[in-house]
Amino acid sequence: MSTPFYVSPEQLMKDRADFARKGIARGRSVVAVQYADGVLFVSENPSQALHKVSEIYDRIAFAAVGRYNEFENLRIAGVRLADMRGYAYDRRDVTGRGLANAYAQTLGTIFSSGGEKPYEVEIFVAEIGDEAAADQVYRLTYDGQVADEHGYAVMGGAADAVTAHLKEHYRSGAALEEALKTAVAALGHTETEDRVIAVDDLEVAVLDRTRSQPRKFSRLAPARLETLLGGRGETSPSQVHPDPEPPAADPEPPVAPPIS
Amino acid sequence: MSDPRLPAAYLQPGVSSFADFLAAQAPDLLPARRAVPPGNAGDLAPHGTTIVAATFPGGVVMAGDRRATMGNIIAQRDIEKVFPADEFSAVGIAGTAGLAVEMVRLFQTELEHYEKIEGTTLSMDGKANRLAALIRGNLGMAMQGLAVVPLFAGYDLAADQGRIFSYDVTGGRYEETAFHSVGSGSLFARGALKKLYRDDLSAEDCVTVVVQALYDAADDDSATGGPDLARRIFPVVQVITADGGRRMADDDVAAIADRVVAGRMVRPDGPAAPLTGPTTGSTTGGDAR
Numbered sequence: 061m062s063t064p065f066y067v068s069p070e071q072l073m074k075d076r077a078d079f080a081r082k083g084i085a086r087g088r089s090v091v092a093v094q095y096a097d098g099v100l101f102v103s104e105n106p107s108q109a110l111h112k113v114s115e116i117y118d119r120i121a122f123a124a125v126g127r128y129n130e131f132e133n134l135r136i137a138g139v140r141l142a143d144m145r146g147y148a149y150d151r152r153d154v155t156g157r158g159l160a161n162a163y164a165q166t167l168g169t170i171f172s173s174g175g176e177k178p179y180e181v182e183i184f185v186a187e188i189g190d191e192a193a194a195d196q197v198y199r200l201t202y203d204g205q206v207a208d209e210h211g212y213a214v215m216g217g218a219a220d221a222v223t224a225h226l227k228e229h230y231r232s233g234a235a236l237e238e239a240l241k242t243a244v245a246a247l248g249h250t251e252t253e254d255r256v257i258a259v260d261d262l263e264v265a266v267l268d269r270t271r272s273q274p275r276k277f278s279r280l281a282p283a284r285l286e287t288l289l290g291g292r293g294e295t296s297p298s299q300v301h302p303d304p305e306p307p308a309a310d311p312e313p314p315v316a317p318p319i320s
Numbered sequence: 321m322s323d324p325r326l327p328a329a330y331l332q333p334g335v336s337s338f339a340d341f342l343a344a345q346a347p348d349l350l351p352a353r354r355a356v357p358p359g360n361a362g363d364l365a366p367h368g369t370t371i372v373a374a375t376f377p378g379g380v381v382m383a384g385d386r387r388a389t390m391g392n393i394i395a396q397r398d399i400e401k402v403f404p405a406d407e408f409s410a411v412g413i414a415g416t417a418g419l420a421v422e423m424v425r426l427f428q429t430e431l432e433h434y435e436k437i438e439g440t441t442l443s444m445d446g447k448a449n450r451l452a453a454l455i456r457g458n459l460g461m462a463m464q465g466l467a468v469v470p471l472f473a474g475y476d477l478a479a480d481q482g483r484i485f486s487y488d489v490t491g492g493r494y495e496e497t498a499f500h501s502v503g504s505g506s507l508f509a510r511g512a513l514k515k516l517y518r519d520d521l522s523a524e525d526c527v528t529v530v531v532q533a534l535y536d537a538a539d540d541d542s543a544t545g546g547p548d549l550a551r552r553i554f555p556v557v558q559v560i561t562a563d564g565g566r567r568m569a570d571d572d573v574a575a576i577a578d579r580v581v582a583g584r585m586v587r588p589d590g591p592a593a594p595l596t597g598p599t600t601g602s603t604t605g606g607d608a609r
Binding site: 114115133139147162169 | 325346425
């Protein structure tokens with residue numbers, strides 16, 4: 061008969077948090093930047109099909125890093141929640157705050173329930189208003205915490221280096237072109253060098269309040285990016301090993317610490 | 321207070337159809353899922369009437385009159401029965417107005433939901449088939465007098481042309497060539513379209529043709545409303561091309577309708593078609609020369 065080990069609640073939560081954090085840091089960063097006409101999302105993602113940034117509703121977008129299957133599930137649930145609410149009530153009754161709350165409650169429950177492994181994801185939920193002051197960017201972490209971000213926000217990968225670069229160069233109220241250049245430069249920045257990321261490896265999307273349609277989300281195609289970014293010099297290949305989507309399976313499946 | 325967490329069913333991968341998801345999660349919200357007591361309920365609610373659509377090189381036009389009737393009463397004179405379904409298609413509905421509006425809302429959500437979940441839009445035929453499925457679910461209600469008959473039109477980016485689909489109450493889906501019309505005044509509208517339609521119309525001429533057709537429908541069908549010159553209420557017109565769909569501005573429709581009405585002051589039956597058409601040429605429509 062084996063005696064169950066005693067694990068203190070502090071240790072248990074710390075282990076779970078470390079596990080989730082490790083998974084999130086494995087991928088590449090996603091940057092959200094507020095600019096004059098809305099919110100801009102930029103990420104380094106060579107895949108044209110597996111998106112990190114997506115539309116949820118008229119004025120709401122979703123961006124995520126971490127395990128693809130997990131955040132894809134959350135994204136689909138968000139689209140369903142938004143469409144269901146918009147159909148049952150009205151399109152104006154779908155809010156980013158409501159969605160962020162649903163995500164926070166869901167992630168929080170999964171994180172603290174002993175049986176399931178915590179989700180290895182971090183999420184941005186952004187909503188634009190009629191003017192820049194009403195724009196919202198929420199950051200949701202694996203444990204269900206919600207933070208309200210202002211100006212710019214970075215998650216996943218080497219988030220610290222990218223944040224440091226943005227902190228230095230970000231200017232609020234910038235036009236799309238300037239915001240995009242800053243964000244792309246920040247993504248290529250590491251402590252040792254500044255990479256120029258190829259246009260085909262960028263996934264860029266905006267919530268643009270100047271669009272005439274009610275749906276404000278749009279993706280920027282490589283041709284458009286080329287014009288906006290202009291000459292940036294020679295592109296250099298990524299230092300990170302090929303894209304981590306889906307991340308390579310660990311030799312041993314993760315197991316939650318024993319509970320006694 | 322309900323649980324703020326996402327329900328487990330929302331996190332399940334699988335269906336990309338909003339209507340199917342709704343049927344599983346909140347069936348009471350489906351337009352067709354209503355318990356109607358036996359008997360004919362057709363007189364209870366307003367009816368929308370005539371919708372016409374016609375293609376032109378590079379796009380398609382759909383227009384609907386603005387009248388809703390309840391028996392001999394005009395229930396509403398500025399109802400809208402033509403809606404954008406998504407960026408490249410429009411749907412117009414004749415029949416029970418309340419159900420029709422709800423069905424359009426479900427269809428719009430259905431197309432948008434698929435696009436967001438799958439990351440790509442449905443094909444033109446896929447959209448037409450989804451609408452057929454929604455109509456099929458309404459057959460029970462149709463048999464009790466609450467029929468909904470849509471007309472669906474859009475620009476097919478794969479085929480590079482405007483396309484029109486008509487339906488029957490059982491959900492049967494039929495592709496139409498050149499032009500079509502549904503609703504109580506459709507017989508008269510179709511007669512007018514036959515005489516006026518040419519296959520080399522410009523977008524604006526095509527709008528003139530459908531406004532003429534609606535005028536003829538209103539002329540002979542009491543349930544179809546003609547241009548309301550006193551209140552300045554004119555048909556709703558959707559024009560869809562490769563650049564997407566847009567609702568034609570009321571002022572532009574008013575200008576065309578004013579010209580049509582001015583012509584009818586001179587010849588109340590509308591433009592005269594030649595007695596013998598060209599002996600050669602295309603099989604649809606006449607010849608502009």
